Amino acid sequence: MVKLTRSPPPDQVLLGGVFMLKARHFTVRHLLACTLIPGLSLLFPTDAVLGQSQVRPESQVRPEPQERLDPHDGPALEGGVVTIGKVAVGDLTFHPLFNSLGVEREIASLIYGEGLLRVDESGTSSDGLAYLPIKLSGGRDWVFRLKQGIEFHDGEPMTAADVIFTYTRYKAARVYDPVFHRYFQNIGQIAALDPQTVRITMKSPIEAFPDRLATLPILPRHQMGPGLFADAGAHLETTRPIGLGPYRVASWPVHDTVTLEANETWHQGRANLDRVVYRFYPTSESLQAAFIMREVDLIEVERDGTLKDLKRARSDAKIQAIVPGSRAFSAVFYNHRHPLLSDSAIRRALTYATDxxxxxxxVLVRGAGVLAQGPLHPDFEFKGGDMEFDYRPREALELLRMQGWEDGDGDGFLDREGRPLRFELLxxxxxxxxxxxxxVVxxxxNHIGIQVVPVPVTQKELVQRLGIGSYDAALFVQDFEPTADDLYAVFHSESIGLGNMLGYRNRQVDRNINFLFGLSDQYREGPVYQQLExxxxxxxxxxxxxxxxxxxxxxxxxxKNLGRPGEALRSPAAWFWTEYAP
Structure with missing residues (x-):
């Protein structure tokens, strides 16, 4: 198979070594978080206003460069190929409902494109595949008028039937995000008023149509008809994906290289680059060597030392800081079904014992990150409390001894009743x-007598095993915004088996998260967030x-046109060359 409160737009591009929340299959929620590095995004402008009946005929018009060129750069060139280097992740899937890795979502976003609406980082909605909706019956009915002239990669027009098919499939998907499940449960009916008009009827009136629903990419009904979900793996392995995005898959099936070619009829105007190529390498070192040898045009760099090595080896390389559009924290995930790691005293000891x-x-370039004490970033306005877990190995050992863990057989490792304190770390x-x-872990x-067995696996296998609970512990990067939605998805017991891949249960945590959903006054949220933390x-x-x-x-x-330093990275659909790569 080739497989805080900002919601990243669906046309985001992803880069890096971070993979996201859902295992086994890609949850609907993360169609909006298309980030390997969360938040590297481009918001494409829209011309349409409510009431227009025809998309401007611009399929042959290339978007104007957004970046002010240095006079010495020369003019922006049309066409060309850009090659993005990545560390290999395993087999890839490019279906919005079945992606599980960030790079899959990155490529899928270029294939499938935007949803009915776009939402920028400030939360403002604008026209996407449809015009802004008309609210009727006090928010019970929402009418979307689709733009005309929008076609899938195979030339089939997008119609109301595709929208109905898409939302029906999302709602019926066997694996879905618990947060999105709540949104979908309020949808009573989706009907076509005509081939270009869709009415969505809610069970309970709402003041604003949820951004998370409005920005879901639209799927091709004529390709993904009956039988897709009965045998999704076989379908995805043999079928070239088609969508409404700026790029289409050029070769199929794919292996260590994914080649995308410009969609000549993209409704926003043909992207400037002729092709975008993703090339995968087995290790970070081989990826960096490929950049030095000019096999690839762009990679992510992790550490200060690597930055310096790259500049020495390739003096013309440009280094740029980019800022994620959403938060994520790195963590060692524990399987709470594990008889040892389900003990909170052991978990606290592990944190005390780790520098x-x-x-x-x-791991990071100096100044590029901050230590995490919990899931709430230090900059969060309701961050509170001074409880921290500093590096105190003696306290860790004392905690374990209080639980009965001693080196009973003299082998240098702790045991209790003949059982060693040992676990695997994916x-x-x-x-x-x-x-x-x-x-380091x-x-x-090992220094305090705990046996850790590192197990390297592909990113694909790691995410799949997290999803089914087939692990002891795993190094993972969790996409997370400090919202009730994300707290519910990751830490609420009702999300176990879905977003809560830890299997974590705490009634008091559940109650506090539930309480957040009932608050409309942000000042009352502060104490709840602080207690949760x-x-x-x-x-x-x-x-x-x-x-x-x-x-x-x-x-x-x-x-050029990757975005300004210190801001989010734009989509490859906006990039261009001032001189073609050799």
Whole structure:
């Protein structure tokens, strides 16, 4: 098979080594979080206004460059090919309902494109595939008028039937996100008033149509008809995906290289680059070597040392800081079904015994991230409490001894009633940052007598095993915004088996999350968030490591319009060359 409160738009592009929340299959919720590095995005402008009946005939018109060129750069060139380098992740899937990795969502976003509406980082909605909806019956009925002239990659027109098919499939998907499930449960009926008009009737009136529903990409009914969900794997393996996005799949099936070619009839105007190629390498080191040898035009860079090495080896390389559009935290996830890791005292001891600040310093570029005590970023307005887990291995050992763990057989490792304190730690193969993190964790825990067995797996296998609970512990990067929705998805017991891949249960945490949903006054939310944070820090459902605030990319200096330094990365649909790559 080839497989805080900002909602990233569906036309985001992803880069890096971070993979997201859902395992086994891609949850609907993350169609809006198309980020390997969360938040690297481009918002494409729209011309339409409510009431227009025809998309401007611009299928042959290339978007104007958005970046002010230096006079020495030369003019923006039309066409060309850009090659993006990635660390291999395993087999890829490009179906919005069945993606599980960030790079899959990245490529799928270029294939499937936007939804009925677009939502920018400020939460403002604008026209997408449809005009802004008309609210009727006090918010019970919502009428969307589709833009005419929009076609799928195979030339079939998008109609109301595709919208109805899409929303029906999302709602009926066997694996869905618990947050999206709540949104879909309020949809009573979806009907076509004519081939270009859709009416969505809610069970209960709402003041504003949910952004998360309005930005879902539309699927082709004529390709994904009956039988898709009965045998999704076979269908996806043999069928070339088609969508409404700026790029289409050029070769099928795909292996270590994915080639996308420009959609000549894209409704926003043909993208400038002729082709976007994703090339995969087994390790971070081989990826960096490929950039130095000019096999690829753009990669993500993790550490200060790597930045310096790249500049020495390829002096013309351009290094740029990029800012994720949404939060994510790195953590060691614990399987709470495990007889040892279900014990909160053991989990607290593991955190005390791990030098997390050393991990932060070894893994990230200096100043690119901050230590995580819990899931709420230090900049969050309702961040509260001074409870921290500093590196205190003696306290960790004392906690374990109070629980009866001693070195009873003299082998240098702790045991209790003949059972060793031992667990496996999954981590993504080929990623230097993951290998460094696991090395520190193993050395620190071995030092106090805990046996850690590192197990390298592909990102695909790691996410799948998280989803079915087939792991002891796993190094994972969790996409997370400090909202009631994300707290519910990741830590609420009702989300176990879905977003809550930890299997974590805490009644007091559940009650506080439920209480957040009933609050309309943000000032009353503060104490609830602070109590939630204290509960989660004390309980250590996972070992919180760090937040990533800034990422770095290295790229060919004649590749332009990637975005301004310190801002989000634009989509490849907006990039262009001022001089073709050799």
């Amino acid at each position: 997390r600040r050393r991990i932060l310093e070894e 981590f993504p193969r080929g990623q230097t940052s993951a290998e460094k993190t696991v090395r 193993k050395l620190n825990l 204290m509960l989660l820090i004390r309980d250590q459902p996972c070992m919180f490591l760090y937040f990533v605030d800034t990422r770095y990319i290295a790229y060919n200096p004649t590749l």
